[in-house]
Amino acid sequence: MSLEIKNLNVNIGEKQILRDFSLEVPAGQVHAIMGPNGTGKSTLAKALAGHEDYEISGGEALLDGENVVGMEPDEIARLGLFVAFQYPVEIPGVTIANFIRAALQARLPEGEKIVATDYYKTLRAYMDELKIDRAFSARNVNEGFSGGEKKRCEILQMKMLDPKYVIMDETDSGLDIDALKIVAEGVNNMRSPDRGFLVITHYQRLLDYIVPDVVHIMWDGRIVKTGDKNLALEMEEKGYDWVKEELATAGA
Amino acid sequence: MSVATTTSDTEKFSEENFRHHLDAFWLNVPWVQELKQQNWKTYQELPLPTRSDERYRFSDLRKLKLDGYRPAQEPTEAQKADAIARSNLVGEPAGKVVFGDNFLLEFEGLSEELKAKGVIWMPLQQAAIEHPELVQKYFLEEENQLGSEKLLALHNAFFHGGSFLYVPKGVEIEQPIAAYYWSIECGEAIFPHTLLVVEDNAKVDFVDYYGSLDTGCCSTLSCGVGTIYAGQGAQVFRKIVQNFNEEALSFQLEANIADRDSQVKTIAVNLGSKYARLQNHTRIVGPGADVKMYGLTVSKDEQEFDQRTLQIHEAPHAVSDLLFKNALLDSSRTIFSGLIKVAKDAQQTDAYQTNRNLLLSKTAEANSLPGLEIEANDVKCSHGATTGQVDESELFYLMARGIPRQTAYQLLVFGFFEEIVEKISNEELRENVRKLVQAKFGNEM
Ligand SMILES: Nc1ncnc2c1ncn2[C@@H]1O[C@H](COP(=O)(O)OP(=O)(O)OP(=O)(O)O)[C@@H](O)[C@H]1O
Ligand SMILES: [Mg+2]
Numbered sequence: 001m002s003l004e005i006k007n008l009n010v011n012i013g014e015k016q017i018l019r020d021f022s023l024e025v026p027a028g029q030v031h032a033i034m035g036p037n038g039t040g041k042s043t044l045a046k047a048l049a050g051h052e053d054y055e056i057s058g059g060e061a062l063l064d065g066e067n068v069v070g071m072e073p074d075e076i077a078r079l080g081l082f083v084a085f086q087y088p089v090e091i092p093g094v095t096i097a098n099f100i101r102a103a104l105q106a107r108l109p110e111g112e113k114i115v116a117t118d119y120y121k122t123l124r125a126y127m128d129e130l131k132i133d134r135a136f137s138a139r140n141v142n143e144g145f146s147g148g149e150k151k152r153c154e155i156l157q158m159k160m161l162d163p164k165y166v167i168m169d170e171t172d173s174g175l176d177i178d179a180l181k182i183v184a185e186g187v188n189n190m191r192s193p194d195r196g197f198l199v200i201t202h203y204q205r206l207l208d209y210i211v212p213d214v215v216h217i218m219w220d221g222r223i224v225k226t227g228d229k230n231l232a233l234e235m236e237e238k239g240y241d242w243v244k245e246e247l248a249t250a251g252a
Numbered sequence: 253m254s255v256a257t258t259t260s261d262t263e264k265f266s267e268e269n270f271r272h273h274l275d276a277f278w279l280n281v282p283w284v285q286e287l288k289q290q291n292w293k294t295y296q297e298l299p300l301p302t303r304s305d306e307r308y309r310f311s312d313l314r315k316l317k318l319d320g321y322r323p324a325q326e327p328t329e330a331q332k333a334d335a336i337a338r339s340n341l342v343g344e345p346a347g348k349v350v351f352g353d354n355f356l357l358e359f360e361g362l363s364e365e366l367k368a369k370g371v372i373w374m375p376l377q378q379a380a381i382e383h384p385e386l387v388q389k390y391f392l393e394e395e396n397q398l399g400s401e402k403l404l405a406l407h408n409a410f411f412h413g414g415s416f417l418y419v420p421k422g423v424e425i426e427q428p429i430a431a432y433y434w435s436i437e438c439g440e441a442i443f444p445h446t447l448l449v450v451e452d453n454a455k456v457d458f459v460d461y462y463g464s465l466d467t468g469c470c471s472t473l474s475c476g477v478g479t480i481y482a483g484q485g486a487q488v489f490r491k492i493v494q495n496f497n498e499e500a501l502s503f504q505l506e507a508n509i510a511d512r513d514s515q516v517k518t519i520a521v522n523l524g525s526k527y528a529r530l531q532n533h534t535r536i537v538g539p540g541a542d543v544k545m546y547g548l549t550v551s552k553d554e555q556e557f558d559q560r561t562l563q564i565h566e567a568p569h570a571v572s573d574l575l576f577k578n579a580l581l582d583s584s585r586t587i588f589s590g591l592i593k594v595a596k597d598a599q600q601t602d603a604y605q606t607n608r609n610l611l612l613s614k615t616a617e618a619n620s621l622p623g624l625e626i627e628a629n630d631v632k633c634s635h636g637a638t639t640g641q642v643d644e645s646e647l648f649y650l651m652a653r654g655i656p657r658q659t660a661y662q663l664l665v666f667g668f669f670e671e672i673v674e675k676i677s678n679e680e681l682r683e684n685v686r687k688l689v690q691a692k693f694g695n696e697m
Contacts, residue, residue, distance in 0.1 A: 078654040091664070
């Protein structure tokens with residue numbers, strides 16, 4: 001069981017962003033990706049989620065063996081992939097409660113309906129756990145939320161939808177230290193042998209709270225270095241120039 | 253009881269029908285008779301709107317034909333019962349009145365408590381007889397500059413339904429009052445009328461529903477008038493839900509007069525008719541007034557919604573804010589033409605006007621004609637119109653959570669209207685409006 005990405009090539013318009021990108025996150029593990037701005041981390045997340053602007057010109061993305069390349073975003077999500085976005089979108093006129101409910105409803109077989117009381121009970125419990133004011137459930141999705149509130153709301157959705165594989169795209173950016181701990185705890189509670197996480201971040205700090213099994217360094221559209229959690233520490237210390245130099249020597 | 257009010261061999265608005273109307277409904281009310289005579293004359297003299305009339309720019313005048321419609325006759329007992337049974341949009345109204353083809357079918361007056369405080373609410377016909385001075389003072393006093401003079405004259409000549417509300421100083425009515433107007437017989441015309449006189453610091457919430465008993469292809473004409481007089485510090489909330497069938501021809505002529513520090517809020521939900529024209533003529537006459545005007549329209553098939561508004565600021569320090577949202581399906585059309593006028597002395601005016609159109613079909617057409625005429629120099633005014641499709645990034649976000657495209661699309665379209673729907677305070681009405689809007693989409697999306 002794993003999320004396996006094999007030789008993925010992704011273009012935006014004429015520009016190639018991901019180049020033969022390969023990575024495997026087995027269920028039960030947490031992998032982290034670090035890499036400079038513009039290297040294609042969010043592109044990876046959105047391409048895997050099925051965003052139509054990201055053209056996949058080659059390669060595979062296997063969710064427990066099933067290739068999701070070419071599928072509609074909703075199909076991929078229902079198969080069990082969840083992306084916590086770097087920039088969550090504001091949806092005017094749609095409340096958090098109705099939104100998550102519609103997402104859960106979409107996972108039920110034809111003719112079955114969400115039981116409202118159970119639903120609200122679960123929703124409230126997770127909101128309490130993530131220290132999100134219950135009144136937020138009646139607010140429009142992300143509309144007027146602070147950066148940190150948006151990120152917490154992504155994690156709330158993740159918990160409600162109970163996915164098999166999670167990609168978190170800079171969920172830590174914009175969180176204060178208390179919020180970071182809350183979110184990390186929320187994620188840690190979900191770690192299980194059946195679930196895999198791919199955590200994109202710029203900061204080693206997050207990885208103190210969500211301790212990764214594997215750390216990857218991404219550069220120019222592909223993984224260039226892989227190691228254990230100490231790699232993140234090393235990265236933070238030496239900066240990306242170090243990777244650049246290593247690459248140059250390797251290439252020479 | 254069934255009284256024939258038109259002779260069966262005549263259709264249309266004829267002299268004979270008009271005489272008949274006066275005798276049948278206004279025999280002992282000379283002042284109304286006189287007013288009707290004048291209007292009947294005006295109606296005959298005035299031409300129908302023409303292409304060259306700027307106030308009908310973009311309107312499809314072919315849809316605007318009055319031939320073939322005649323004043324309505326009394327409905328059958330079965331129709332009456334049906335209309336009464338379907339008049340249930342509002343939870344626990346303070347009062348309720350139901351008209352079918354202009355005839356009063358049901359009247360549940362206000363509480364004794366409110367009556368004791370001097371509140372008057374009754375069918376207009378009865379008010380014209382029992383409170384002639386009060387009614388005369390306000391009735392049809394507001395001029396209408398938005399281009400339906402002929403239709404207004406027709407309304408005045410032939411109305412006999414409608415209701416009159418008078419709320420004395422300081423009296424607050426919390427629950428909404430609801431009036432239902434049903435169009436029943438094919439080819440017949442109804443003339444809904446709502447006159448709200450709300451004195452200083454009084455408060456009222458009033459809902460008009462316009463519907464067709466026949467949801468099929470029966471064409472009827474409706475020409476309605478609604479007027480609000482909001483006294484100093486008065487709070488008036490008026491909602492109209494226009495849900496005729498898709499063959500109807502509908503004109504709704506609204507006027508609001510807002511005095512010092514009053515708060516006037518109007519919401520027009522426009523769903524029905526083949527051609528529906530909504531005119532809203534708002535005049536701010538006292539400083540500090542705050543007027544909000546909202547519109548929500550779903551147009552589909554070949555429907556045309558023609559919306560003309562005027563926000564006139566005659567007094568300083570007042571606010572008017574208009575937001576009209578239209579969602580268009582199929583080959584339908586909408587026209588929004590709005591003008592903000594600020595008089596020279598109306599300094600420190602805040603006046604806004606926004607028209608948002610959501611195009612859900614390539615063949616739909618949304619027209620926008622916003623305008624400003626400002627004579628004062630210290631004002632904040634803005635107008636804007638946007639026309640666009642469902643936002644792709646919003647759609648992706650919803651789908652990325654597993655929501656199928658069609659459901660996601662619907663959520664976004666209904667979300668587009670929530671900004672307006674959420675303003676409706678009565679929970680049952682709010683939920684019913686949501687249902688009506690959703691029903692309009694049926695299996696379209
Ligand atoms: N919709 C788009 N249109 C054009 N170019 C895009 C688009 N989205 C991303 N890009 C470009 O693709 C490259 C990779 O962007 P991406 O957002 O994946 O980077 P990232 O690694 O997530 O960076 P950051 O650390 O800043 O979040 C960048 O050069 C970016 O400008
Ligand atoms: Mg990014």
